[in-house]
Amino acid sequence: MLKHEIIPVTPFEQNCTLFWCSETQQAAVVDPGGDIDKIKAAITKHGLTLAKILITHAHLDHAGATHALAIDYDVIIEGPHKEDQFWIDALEQQKQMFGEAFNYAEKFTPTRFLQQNDSVSFGNITLEVYFCPGHTPGHIVFFHRESKLAQVGDVLFSGSIGRTDFPRGDHATLIHSIRNTLFPLGDDVRFIPGHGPMSTFGQERRSNQHVSDAVMGVSK
Numbered sequence: 598m599l600k601h602e603i604i605p606v607t608p609f610e611q612n613c614t615l616f617w618c619s620e621t622q623q624a625a626v627v628d629p630g631g632d633i634d635k636i637k638a639a640i641t642k643h644g645l646t647l648a649k650i651l652i653t654h655a656h657l658d659h660a661g662a663t664h665a666l667a668i669d670y671d672v673i674i675e676g677p678h679k680e681d682q683f684w685i686d687a688l689e690q691q692k693q694m695f696g697e698a699f700n701y702a703e704k705f706t707p708t709r710f711l712q713q714n715d716s717v718s719f720g721n722i723t724l725e726v727y728f729c730p731g732h733t734p735g736h737i738v739f740f741h742r743e744s745k746l747a748q749v750g751d752v753l754f755s756g757s758i759g760r761t762d763f764p765r766g767d768h769a770t771l772i773h774s775i776r777n778t779l780f781p782l783g784d785d786v787r788f789i790p791g792h793g794p795m796s797t798f799g800q801e802r803r804s805n806q807h808v809s810d811a812v813m814g815v816s817k
Contacts, residue, residue, distance in 0.1 A: 599722050599744050603789060604639050606632035608698050609658040614748050614789055616741075617645050618720025625719045627651045627739060627748050628659040628791070629666045631699065636666065648719040652676035652707070653750030654736040655684035656763075657691040659791060661702035673708035675717050678728055681735025682710075683765070711737050727778050731771025732759030740782060747788040747798075753779060755796035758807045775801075775808050 598619040606613045607630045617624035624645040647670045692702040713728040724739040740747045751759040761768040784799025
């Protein structure tokens, strides 16, 4: 069984997520943006063995502590998509923009870039990988089909969507990712966004001011 804990990290309250397999206690951390001590404390609290780090996209608040955590636990890094390499390369520049709050951030080298139709595994858990560009060109989403739970990074939020005013962001591409890649997974899918509270794809289809069926002119 998949279990999870959301760990808000960095001054941006980014939803780093600890996923683990209840049968094996093998775990994966998604988007360790910072506050490594908080992430380590959660791993210890649940008695877990960290197997890998998963990255949805390479913005500083999601990926800043990736290198340090991978070194500390000697684990592999999977994700994001290769189109986010330029954001990985820019981590030092991103760090300088935000000062001491992110002084731990370093460039990292993914063990494996991910793409559509890939999967990642730890313990007895397998997460499906979906390519969802728009917020960044290499953004991916992780989906656990059995529990109908997705980690969507900054693609979609409760009542909102990701920004597209960063370099190589694209609004139309983001809308397409949400409507054509995420929503078809099912209205009953719960999702963990990169920031803020959880929601369901069905709720966002009904009421999200940017991508709801009504806003998009889609009749049921």
